[in-house]
Amino acid sequence: MTIKTFKGGTHPPHDKPAANKPIVTAKVPSRVVIPLSQHSGAPCEPLVEVGDEVKMGQKIGDVKAFISAPVHSSVSGKVVEIAPHFNPGGSSPMCVVIESDGKDTWADDVKPKKPLEELTGEEIINITKEAGIVGLGGAAFPTHVKLIPPEGGLEALILNGAECEPYLTCDHRLMVERAEDMIYGAKAMMKALQARKCYIGIEVNKPDAIAATRDAIGGDSTIEVVELEVKYPQGSGKQLVTAVMNGLEVPSGKRSTDVGVQVSNTGTAIVIADAIKTGRPLIDTVMTVAGSGVNESANILVRVGTIFTEIVEQCGGIKENAAKIIMGGPMMGGAVPTLDFPICKATSGVLIFTKDEVVMHEILPCIKCGRCVDVCPAFIMPNFISNAGEQNNHVEAKKLHVEECIECGSCAFVCPAKRPIVQWIRLCKSAIWAMSSK
Amino acid sequence: MENLAVEKRFVVSSSPHVKTPETVQKIMIDVLIALVPAVVVAAVFFREKAIIPIVICLVAAMATEFLLIRKGIFNDGSAAVTGVLLALTLPPGSDWWLCVIGAVSAIILGKYVFGGLGNNIFNPALVGRAVLLASWGGRMTAWLSPVDLKSTATPLAEPGQAALVDLFTGNVAGCLGETSAVALLIGAAYLLYRGHINWRIPGGYIGSALIMGTVMSAAGFGFDITMGLWHVLAGGLLLGALFMATDMVTSPVTPNGQLIFGIGCGVLTMLIRIYGNYPEGVTFAILIMNAVTPLIDNATRPRFYGEVKK
Numbered sequence A: 001m002t003i004k005t006f007k008g009g010t011h012p013p014h015d016k017p018a019a020n021k022p023i024v025t026a027k028v029p030s031r032v033v034i035p036l037s038q039h040s041g042a043p044c045e046p047l048v049e050v051g052d053e054v055k056m057g058q059k060i061g062d063v064k065a066f067i068s069a070p071v072h073s074s075v076s077g078k079v080v081e082i083a084p085h086f087n088p089g090g091s092s093p094m095c096v097v098i099e100s101d102g103k104d105t106w107a108d109d110v111k112p113k114k115p116l117e118e119l120t121g122e123e124i125i126n127i128t129k130e131a132g133i134v135g136l137g138g139a140a141f142p143t144h145v146k147l148i149p150p151e152g153g154l155e156a157l158i159l160n161g162a163e164c165e166p167y168l169t170c171d172h173r174l175m176v177e178r179a180e181d182m183i184y185g186a187k188a189m190m191k192a193l194q195a196r197k198c199y200i201g202i203e204v205n206k207p208d209a210i211a212a213t214r215d216a217i218g219g220d221s222t223i224e225v226v227e228l229e230v231k232y233p234q235g236s237g238k239q240l241v242t243a244v245m246n247g248l249e250v251p252s253g254k255r256s257t258d259v260g261v262q263v264s265n266t267g268t269a270i271v272i273a274d275a276i277k278t279g280r281p282l283i284d285t286v287m288t289v290a291g292s293g294v295n296e297s298a299n300i301l302v303r304v305g306t307i308f309t310e311i312v313e314q315c316g317g318i319k320e321n322a323a324k325i326i327m328g329g330p331m332m333g334g335a336v337p338t339l340d341f342p343i344c345k346a347t348s349g350v351l352i353f354t355k356d357e358v359v360m361h362e363i364l365p366c367i368k369c370g371r372c373v374d375v376c377p378a379f380i381m382p383n384f385i386s387n388a389g390e391q392n393n394h395v396e397a398k399k400l401h402v403e404e405c406i407e408c409g410s411c412a413f414v415c416p417a418k419r420p421i422v423q424w425i426r427l428c429k430s431a432i433w434a435m436s437s438k
Numbered sequence B: 001m002e003n004l005a006v007e008k009r010f011v012v013s014s015s016p017h018v019k020t021p022e023t024v025q026k027i028m029i030d031v032l033i034a035l036v037p038a039v040v041v042a043a044v045f046f047r048e049k050a051i052i053p054i055v056i057c058l059v060a061a062m063a064t065e066f067l068l069i070r071k072g073i074f075n076d077g078s079a080a081v082t083g084v085l086l087a088l089t090l091p092p093g094s095d096w097w098l099c100v101i102g103a104v105s106a107i108i109l110g111k112y113v114f115g116g117l118g119n120n121i122f123n124p125a126l127v128g129r130a131v132l133l134a135s136w137g138g139r140m141t142a143w144l145s146p147v148d149l150k151s152t153a154t155p156l157a158e159p160g161q162a163a164l165v166d167l168f169t170g171n172v173a174g175c176l177g178e179t180s181a182v183a184l185l186i187g188a189a190y191l192l193y194r195g196h197i198n199w200r201i202p203g204g205y206i207g208s209a210l211i212m213g214t215v216m217s218a219a220g221f222g223f224d225i226t227m228g229l230w231h232v233l234a235g236g237l238l239l240g241a242l243f244m245a246t247d248m249v250t251s252p253v254t255p256n257g258q259l260i261f262g263i264g265c266g267v268l269t270m271l272i273r274i275y276g277n278y279p280e281g282v283t284f285a286i287l288i289m290n291a292v293t294p295l296i297d298n299a300t301r302p303r304f305y306g307e308v309k310k
Ligand code: SF4
Pocket: A375, A376, A377, A378, A379, A380, A381, A382, A404, A405, A406, A407, A408, A409, A410, A411, A412, A421, A422, A425
């Protein structure tokens, strides 16, 4: 079996403290704050009012727009408030606040669907939409939109089990513990997409996940595990396509479906399986809690709408000298000033770093060592772009193809001059975006 | 907002939140380590006539930088590298004032008129050397024999005369750092191992010089592999190819650009050596290629991921 990969990339320190920790279930929160916009696309309108009794899995928000996903209650109880709530993602979205009655009574319409063999592709897409499923890999794009089959079907569906970010282990644990359901979900997605093949890309540092997945596939020749080299950003969509499809590139400005491939996340396949087998909408998610600033790292199944603080407390709380909170992985995740906001469907983890890991480096001029050019998986020139960005020269940055940057952070990771390249790139991109939309 | 007090505690900064332990200073220290073998060999062959110029250049370069920017005497370490590199291009027993002028020019004209490390176009040590060559050409080519420390000519003055094995070990007249190929190769191997240089620039440089030296001479074309080897081992070519041309700041960042840069240095060096007025061409070859580095980088920009040919 050959080990596949893409060109470029780097090797951040591979800390995965929770890799061998089975998924535990968080306590049922007494109160959940459920944002009505947890996905890219149109935000939902509330379907409930303050004072309403709601059941677990009951739809509490929806909207007509196609690119959107409904939102469901993650507990049974009473709606006590509908108001905007702080979210570090920028805007403060409307949230439905529900006080739990502690009973977890399921809504009546949460019932198993027909077996997969009897479902049509359209029905699968509908079930996915109704269950409020979004991509769990990060961008939280509504999954049903991605399941629409292109004309003539699809070459291949690729499930992303690379999990190349340090610390994060939720996908890894899900593959080990729920491989059967993942394959079930993969088959459902293949049926909807009319995909001829399904490849599940897993980095070779997760042999247990590879073995479990192979076991679950059994004799099915349409689904295959692709072993991937341990390299960052192996789990980035385009890089994954290139690795798995032997060098195939997604052309600039196009989608992977334009070259006959769709990419989704392994965790997403599992929630689709849940939606079909039990009728359960997406009301909880597995996340990793890790970093030197937490007392106990964990992979933990949490209800959507739980406040981060509660989850971190269940992991022994944070240390005295904790100094940084990161939503997601250390390479691409965003730093936030507080834990006082709710967990979303696509939350993959929270990392807490202590003071000694939060070093503020002096930013030096670029010494043109070329390391960033060597590692950039987009094959652009981060050094020159960073110079242009530093001087606010957005025109020059555009000439250097700054828009092709996938913000993986490899360049800034390897830079010996500690240049905040990604930060400058983001500023350039938004300036260019603002210019062109004038 | 009651949690503002808590918020102060947590740093918010752009991703990535982990960074390589590598720093500019660590790279410069590695370059200094890589120069140790060459310095030791120079000290063994030329004794105080090597040690004194090296120390003076080192101190003068660091002091100049310190006076200019006052950021700690070692700062990022690049001034120390410049000082040692410059010293290695000087003849043994160079006068103290020659060393000082060279080092001060290297730091000021080579680096700070351009805005400091990273912004300089030319290799600072070579700028220092070029100033000295232009002003005191005679003193810059006053060679000593390592055997008896008496005056002698550089092997480059009489192409093909010195024994290859002497060139290899360093038992020949020349600049402090030019004499021993072995010492330079050991240092370069360390830099390769540490990932600070790659094969492209030295490979392009040495390879093209070897080929040109083999097939060309002032008398016409021919084929003589010993002459090719002789050109590679004699004079400052190895010091230039391994330590000067590979200077990150003043060489291209693209892989193809690095190869072109190396080949360009090799070709120019040989053209100057065979047809030019100076017996040695390394300094000007590299300085010329430094000047065209931005053009090379521009012309060799890699094709970006998913780029569609228009
Ligand atoms: S420029 Fe963008 S794509 Fe390239 S390494 Fe940096 S963050 Fe990644």
